[in-house]
Amino acid sequence: MVLVPELTAEEKTRHNHLIHQYARDELGREDVNIDLIGYGVHKGVYKVCSGSRGLLVAVGASRELDRLLLEDYVALNELYANAPSFFSKPYAHYTAHTNNLGELISMEYIDMPDLDKLKRETIFGPHLKDLAYRLGRDLGEVFMLTGRYSSEPHDGNVLASIRDGKLAPLKFCDPIQFLPGDLDDVVRSVMTYGDERRECISFAHKFKQGLSEALVEVGGRNQTEASAELAFMTRYSSIL
Numbered sequence: 001m002v003l004v005p006e007l008t009a010e011e012k013t014r015h016n017h018l019i020h021q022y023a024r025d026e027l028g029r030e031d032v033n034i035d036l037i038g039y040g041v042h043k044g045v046y047k048v049c050s051g052s053r054g055l056l057v058a059v060g061a062s063r064e065l066d067r068l069l070l071e072d073y074v075a076l077n078e079l080y081a082n083a084p085s086f087f088s089k090p091y092a093h094y095t096a097h098t099n100n101l102g103e104l105i106s107m108e109y110i111d112m113p114d115l116d117k118l119k120r121e122t123i124f125g126p127h128l129k130d131l132a133y134r135l136g137r138d139l140g141e142v143f144m145l146t147g148r149y150s151s152e153p154h155d156g157n158v159l160a161s162i163r164d165g166k167l168a169p170l171k172f173c174d175p176i177q178f179l180p181g182d183l184d185d186v187v188r189s190v191m192t193y194g195d196e197r198r199e200c201i202s203f204a205h206k207f208k209q210g211l212s213e214a215l216v217e218v219g220g221r222n223q224t225e226a227s228a229e230l231a232f233m234t235r236y237s238s239i240l
C-alpha cells in the first residue's frame with residue numbers, strides 16, 4: 001500500500017469536466033458515469049462507463065503532472081503491442097482545446113481487482129505460493145516479450161483474480177514504471193521490494209520455477225540454459 005494525499009476538490013472538478021469533454025468529442029456521448037477508483041502521486045484513475053462500454057481514464061493529479069500522461073501512453077502502447085495479454089489496450093491520449101482543462105489518457109478497463117483489493121476481500125493466504133509462481137511466470141514472460149521489468153511491483157500495480165479456486169494469470173498497470181533492463185533487474189526488483197513481495201522470498205523456488213518456465217516457453221531456452229541463466233538467484237535465497 002502506497003499512501004498518497006487525496007486529490008483536491010478543484011482537481012476532481014477539472015477531471016470531471018475534462019472527462020465529459022472527452023466523452024463528447026471522441027465517444028460522441030453525453031451520458032457517462034464517472035467513478036474515481038484510484039489515485040496515486042501522479043494521477044487520478046477513473047472508471048468511465050458509457051452505455052455498455054467501460055473505459056479506464058487517467059488524469060494528472062495537477063496540470064503540471066498531466067505531462068507525464070503522454071509518457072505513460074507511449075509506454076503502454078509499446079507494452080501492449082508486444083505483450084497484449086498482460087496490459088490494457090490503449091485507446092487515446094486526448095488534449096482539451098478549451099478552458100485549460102488539460103489532458104487525459106484512456107484505455108481498456110480490466111475487470112479485475114488489484115492485489116490490495118483482492119487481499120482485503122478474500123482469504124488470500126492459501127494463494128501466496130501460487131502468487132510467487134505467477135509473478136515469476138508473468139513478469140518473466142513480459143520481460144521476454146518486451147525487455148522491460150516492473151520497477152514498482154507492489155500490490156496496487158498487479159491486477160489479479162481467483163477462478164475456480166486458482167489464481168489466474170496476472171495483468172499489470174502503471175506502464176510508466178516498466179523500465180528496460182535485464183533478467184537480474186526482473187529478479188532484484190521483486191525480491192528486494194519488501195513486505196508486499198515477501199511471498200517471492202518465502203516461496204523463492206516457486207518464483208524461480210515461474211521464471212524458468214517463461215524462459216523455456218516464451219524465450220526459447222532449453223531447461224539447461226534456463227537453469228544456467230537463473231543460477232545467480234542463489235544470491236537472494238539460501239533455499240535455491
Ligand SMILES: Nc1ncnc2c1ncn2[C@@H]1O[C@H](COP(=O)(O)OP(=O)(O)O)[C@@H](O)[C@H]1O
Binds near residue numbers: 109155
Ligand atoms: N486498465 C485498468 N483496468 C482496471 N483497473 C485499473 C486499470 N489501470 C489501473 N487500474 C486501477 O487503478 C489503480 C491506479 O492505477 P495506476 O496505473 O497504478 O496509477 P498510479 O499508481 O500512478 O496512481 C490501480 O491500482 C488499479 O486498481
Ligand SMILES: [Mg+2]
Binds near residue numbers: 040
Ligand atoms: Mg500504480
